[in-house]
Amino acid sequence: VSAPTWLDLWAFARVRIGLSKAEFFSLTPRAFFKMHEVWLESQRDTHRMIALLRVDLINHSFYRPTRPLELADLMPAARPGAAGSAPRRRRLTKKFRGEIADRMRQIFGAPATPAGS
Amino acid sequence: MSRRKIAGTIADATLPKTPVEIDGKIYNLCFTLGALSEAETSINAELAREGRDDYVNLLYALPAGNLASTRIIFAAAVRAFHPELTFEQARDLPALEDLYTIAVKVREAWNRARVKDKDEDDANPTEPAAAVA
Numbered sequence: 001v002s003a004p005t006w007l008d009l010w011a012f013a014r015v016r017i018g019l020s021k022a023e024f025f026s027l028t029p030r031a032f033f034k035m036h037e038v039w040l041e042s043q044r045d046t047h048r049m050i051a052l053l054r055v056d057l058i059n060h061s062f063y064r065p066t067r068p069l070e071l072a073d074l075m076p077a078a079r080p081g082a083a084g085s086a087p088r089r090r091r092l093t094k095k096f097r098g099e100i101a102d103r104m105r106q107i108f109g110a111p112a113t114p115a116g117s
Numbered sequence: 118m119s120r121r122k123i124a125g126t127i128a129d130a131t132l133p134k135t136p137v138e139i140d141g142k143i144y145n146l147c148f149t150l151g152a153l154s155e156a157e158t159s160i161n162a163e164l165a166r167e168g169r170d171d172y173v174n175l176l177y178a179l180p181a182g183n184l185a186s187t188r189i190i191f192a193a194a195v196r197a198f199h200p201e202l203t204f205e206q207a208r209d210l211p212a213l214e215d216l217y218t219i220a221v222k223v224r225e226a227w228n229r230a231r232v233k234d235k236d237e238d239d240a241n242p243t244e245p246a247a248a249v250a
Contacts, residue, residue, distance in 0.1 A: 028149055029176060
């Protein structure tokens, strides 16, 4: 992927974000890319809303699937653990508890054993 | 009711300011896209005049610091907060003995304006006390 050119940035600012030429040139690159991030988030929100409507429509139609669709089926980004979504919660099993204990030992060292034991 | 203009002025908190002192006067540097574009066009025109094939892209990196490029980049960066200066006046402002300090400040200002890395936080740019002068 090639780095964006001035023309790419300007066209994006004008068409997608709706900035005037003067507004575009008065922003710092950091502020402009922050706007780009927020614009992407707003796009994702719109897509989520449309996906939710489609899920409801499909799940309540005459020919509904035997397994009801979930939002993540139509919008992979909404799947837990996908980039941009909250991390999936992990069950606290015996094995996971052991992993946590091992990590703690690595960080703080093994507990001192009392002398003579 | 009179409307106060904040955007693009010294009170604009979204624009990072990097103060530099020249002849006892404080000038604030800021790299807006306009400043970067102006500096890049001037430097690339200089390079073309010299018959060189290379060109700079200030969105991604500053050029190797030499006298000519430092003056040009300073002139573009200073005019964001000092529009009363023409490009030529701003370019002639730094004396030879100030150029090293100015080159350091230019790099600082550019770093404050560039797109942040993934591990950098979104904190507001630090505003040195001298920036309000």
